[in-house]
Amino acid sequence: MEVSKSEHHHFVIYKPYGYLSQFKSHDSKQQSKKFLGTLHDFPKGIMAIGRLDEKSEGLLLLTTDGKMSDFVNSRKVEKEYYAQVDGTISVEAIHLLKAGVKIGFDGKKYQTKPCKAFILKEVPDLPKRSRKIRDDRHGPTSWISITLNEGKFRQVRKMTSAVGFPTLRLVRVRVGSIHLNSMQAGEVLEVNEFF
Incomplete structure (x- = not known):
């Protein structure tokens, strides 16, 4: 699948333990929580493809391309x-x-x-x-x-x-074919495409 479109941004990150898979607080009860937005200056419209709960960590794909998010979720990528x-x-x-x-x-x-x-x-x-x-x-x-x-x-x-x-x-x-490899907790990599 061709997904390398210049108007979209794609990131591979290592979500650390204790972070929510969202970019900012949506209510006052979450003020003490940690958000992905503190790890990097992400572009407007960024979204996580799938989520990891607060106590889970590891590989998380982020994109500004809603079609890419739908593709990964609908194709049942491993x-x-x-x-x-x-x-x-x-x-x-x-x-x-x-x-x-x-x-x-x-x-x-x-x-x-x-x-x-x-x-x-x-x-x-x-x-x-x-x-x-x-x-x-x-x-x-x-x-x-x-x-x-x-x-x-x-x-x-x-x-x-x-x-x-x-x-x-x-x-x-x-x-899918994207591995955590030797990434460290909190590391953010911008990539041209996912698959």
């Missing part, structure tokens, strides 16, 4: 996440994640679609988080990869909880 979960996750739990699990969504039960999931053999090389997760005295943790084609609110967190391994840290590392 999104890969690394999740640090509480406990030593079992192979059985991974199989359940891959097959799909029931989670709560909009007050109803929702069956997640089959996805890719596996245990990471090594702790991923990610920037230190601004807020410490916890220390080893509280028991072991595991790192897993989950790749989805859908994106319900807090889906990965709900999925890992559904199989008995709550998420402690969640980092989106890939959207």
